[in-house]
Amino acid sequence: MTTVLAGDVIARLVEDFIPGSVKEWNASDVWVKPESILEVCTFLKTDTALGCDYLISVSAVDYIEYFEMVYHLVSMSNNHSVVLKAKCLGREDPTVPSITSLWQGADFQEREVYDLMGVKFSGHPNLKRIMLWEGFPGHPQRKDYLEPPR
Amino acid sequence: MPIRTEPVTINLGPQHPSTHGVFRMRITFDGEIILDVEPVFGYLHRGSEKLAEERTYTQVITLTDRLDYVSSMSNNLAYVLAVEKLAGINPPERAMYIRVIVAELQRIVSHLVATGFFLNDLGALATPLMYCFREREKILDLFEMLCGARITLSYMRVGGVFQDAPPDFWHSLRDFLNYMPGYIDEYETLITGNEIMLIRTKGTGILSGETAINSSISGPILRASGVNWDLRKTDPYDVYDRVDFDVPQGTVGDNYDRYLTRVAEMRQSLRIIEQCVDQIEEGPVRAEVPALVRPPIGDAYGHVEGPKGELGFYIVSDGSIAPYRFKIRSPSLINLSALRGMLLGSKLADMIVTFGSMDINMGEVDR
Numbered sequence: 001m002t003t004v005l006a007g008d009v010i011a012r013l014v015e016d017f018i019p020g021s022v023k024e025w026n027a028s029d030v031w032v033k034p035e036s037i038l039e040v041c042t043f044l045k046t047d048t049a050l051g052c053d054y055l056i057s058v059s060a061v062d063y064i065e066y067f068e069m070v071y072h073l074v075s076m077s078n079n080h081s082v083v084l085k086a087k088c089l090g091r092e093d094p095t096v097p098s099i100t101s102l103w104q105g106a107d108f109q110e111r112e113v114y115d116l117m118g119v120k121f122s123g124h125p126n127l128k129r130i131m132l133w134e135g136f137p138g139h140p141q142r143k144d145y146l147e148p149p150r
Numbered sequence: 151m152p153i154r155t156e157p158v159t160i161n162l163g164p165q166h167p168s169t170h171g172v173f174r175m176r177i178t179f180d181g182e183i184i185l186d187v188e189p190v191f192g193y194l195h196r197g198s199e200k201l202a203e204e205r206t207y208t209q210v211i212t213l214t215d216r217l218d219y220v221s222s223m224s225n226n227l228a229y230v231l232a233v234e235k236l237a238g239i240n241p242p243e244r245a246m247y248i249r250v251i252v253a254e255l256q257r258i259v260s261h262l263v264a265t266g267f268f269l270n271d272l273g274a275l276a277t278p279l280m281y282c283f284r285e286r287e288k289i290l291d292l293f294e295m296l297c298g299a300r301i302t303l304s305y306m307r308v309g310g311v312f313q314d315a316p317p318d319f320w321h322s323l324r325d326f327l328n329y330m331p332g333y334i335d336e337y338e339t340l341i342t343g344n345e346i347m348l349i350r351t352k353g354t355g356i357l358s359g360e361t362a363i364n365s366s367i368s369g370p371i372l373r374a375s376g377v378n379w380d381l382r383k384t385d386p387y388d389v390y391d392r393v394d395f396d397v398p399q400g401t402v403g404d405n406y407d408r409y410l411t412r413v414a415e416m417r418q419s420l421r422i423i424e425q426c427v428d429q430i431e432e433g434p435v436r437a438e439v440p441a442l443v444r445p446p447i448g449d450a451y452g453h454v455e456g457p458k459g460e461l462g463f464y465i466v467s468d469g470s471i472a473p474y475r476f477k478i479r480s481p482s483l484i485n486l487s488a489l490r491g492m493l494l495g496s497k498l499a500d501m502i503v504t505f506g507s508m509d510i511n512m513g514e515v516d517r
Binding site for chain 1: 192197199200365377379384385386449451462479488516
């Protein structure tokens with residue numbers, strides 16, 4: 001079975017390595033500052049004990065007050081998983097660092113989040129819409145999105 | 151006098167028989183060599199994730215059928231597992247066995263379709279495909295006995311399956327298990343040693359294990375690159391921890407390895423089904439679950455080893471009858487991450503073969 005690493009264990013390890021990056025945690029998830037996503041992911045990937053070499057998915061959830069970025073990571077050698085989250089404030093121009101430099105597999109997923117949820121990824125090499133066409137008004141997966149009148 | 155040449159950019163698709171749906175690639179060629187590839191998606195985008203936010207947890211099952219429409223059972227299974235994890239529901243034993251049996255049948259269907267169309271892309275037009283579809287038809291007949299549908303099945307429910315299998319199903323399944331290995335032998339006789347097949351697929355479209363992991367590749371493509379990672383072994387769900395099976399792997403990660411891995415997986419699926427049929431016992435097939443499931447506030451990620459790779463559903467609940475957020479981790483889309491690297495520097499004809507061996511499904515890529 002893939003073990004889900006306890007939130008407090010990861011929070012302590014990450015906080016030791018990058019002071020001031022962890023905001024909160026619970027039994028399974030860790031919330032970090034949105035601007036330190038890339039550093040935290042680099043640490044989780046390169047640290048020998050954690051070794052999260054495989055990125056499962058990048059998701060975004062719209063909670064109206066903030067966007068929550070959710071990263072599911074897994075370590076193939078140790079068979080454990082980590083759920084990393086970040087609360088991203090602001091509806092106009094929410095931005096988080098891109099992790100495409102670490103995992104090629106994040107490319108399309110980040111483009112999808114940008115397209116449908118409107119979260120921007122700084123440092124993404126090719127950040128443009130993926131499912132919808134250029135010039136589409138708005139981001140349809142936001143909770144406050146309204147279909148334009150026909 | 152030297153001939154002056156310049157790169158040419160062409161569009162492959164969205165209407166092209168080898169793109170398996172409506173997929174488009176903008177490809178830049180230098181003569182016959184590929185210089186750049188840019189996949190263009192979205193022609194089949196239906197907004198499944200958004201649609202799910204307006205449906206009850208049971209109604210969403212019908213949406214999952216339409217993601218990867220050649221493996222509806224696996225999609226159903228991944229979704230109900232995620233909801234069960236979120237709501238803390240345990241399905242009865244018999245339901246778990248039936249789920250594993252139908253999911254493995256579905257894997258055989260998907261691999262048959264993949265192999266058939268792969269051969270189609272190689273230029274063996276329609277004949278191998280019809281051989282593969284002959285057995286696919288038998289499995290669809292089995293599914294019809296279970297739930298009346300053949301493609302969009304919606305057979306699974308949160309907490310079990312829709313209904314118990316009729317007695318006829320078990321007889322037909324036994325028959326199927328008896329004759330299917332012979333048919334797989336037949337494919338292998340026709341295809342595996344075929345000279346054209348070997349020339350076209352060996353050493354083309356190579357994907358190293360390291361790149362595969364970095365690109366979040368999953369499923370048979372990952373294993374064909376020599377990575378031993380199968381969620382049925384590493385994170386077993388339902389009753390996979392009670393059955394014995396091997397995880398076929400490739401060595402080089404070329405198109406031929408991907409074909410071999412799929413064929414070997416079909417044989418393993420038959421092994422799993424046989425053991426499940428021996429182990430299954432009488433009992434209920436559905437837990438006591440209210441018609442309108444209301445999972446507690448929270449989130450859960452449920453995943454299965456689908457025929458095309460890791461299919462996952464990340465569901466956020468706000469305590470109501472509909473999911474607050476419904477995210478699909480679609481293997482077909484993410485497996486395309488490595489496509490560009492696999493194609494650069496190869497020839498036009500190899501591109502069609504490599505793309506065929508990826509076995510993507512546009513219903514799942516665009517959602």
